[in-house]
Amino acid sequence: MSGPAHQHRAVDAPRIQALSIRQPWAELIVAGHKLVENRTWRTRYSGLLVIHAPAAIDKRALAALREAGTVLPDELPTRVFLGVVTLEGIHDERDGCCAPWGEPAVKHWTLTGPQRFAAPAPGIGAQGLFNVPDDVAATVNQLTGAPAAGR
Incomplete structure (x- = not known):
């Protein structure tokens, strides 16, 4: 048989998501020093998560850290994509968990396997999770060997 009802559709590879995180936090994550991200919201997404550094810098945190x-x-x-981590899971804050980076009364996003891109990839971020551009997805694929798609 032929016709539209019997045509096969290509299956899209999973979309890689990105999260904009202000500097210096984004740097600490891709460097492997900060493996928890504090958020007020949950997501069902898990897996590869590209770290994007937006234009804004947390100057107070930068000064305190230095x-x-x-x-x-x-x-x-x-205004760049810095690297990729794996979002392993999300849990509510518990007494003293995720020290020293976990903050009270928020959701802790558990991150593993940080990998920095050889060179930051310029790009615009967004609020919440967002699909990465195709060139960033290709970089993630080369770095991790995982088949994945951009927008």
Whole structure:
């Protein structure tokens, strides 16, 4: 038989999601120092998560981290995709869990396997989770060997 009812559709690869996180937090995540992200909301998404650094910088946090002796690059890139982690799960804050980065009264997003891109990829972020552009998806695929699609 032939016709529209019997045609096969190509199955899209899973869409890789990204999350915009202000510097210096984005840098600490891709460097593997901060493996929990604090959010007020949950998502059902899990898997590869690209870290995007938007234009805004958390200057108060940057100053506090440097004062505490945290080693950070002199220049923190913004408006770029920095690397990829795996979002393993999300849980409610529990007494002292996820120290030192977990904050009280929020959701803790557990991150593993940070991998920095060889070079930051310029791009615009968005609020919440968003699909990565095709070129960033290709970079993730090369880095992780995982088949994945962009927007």
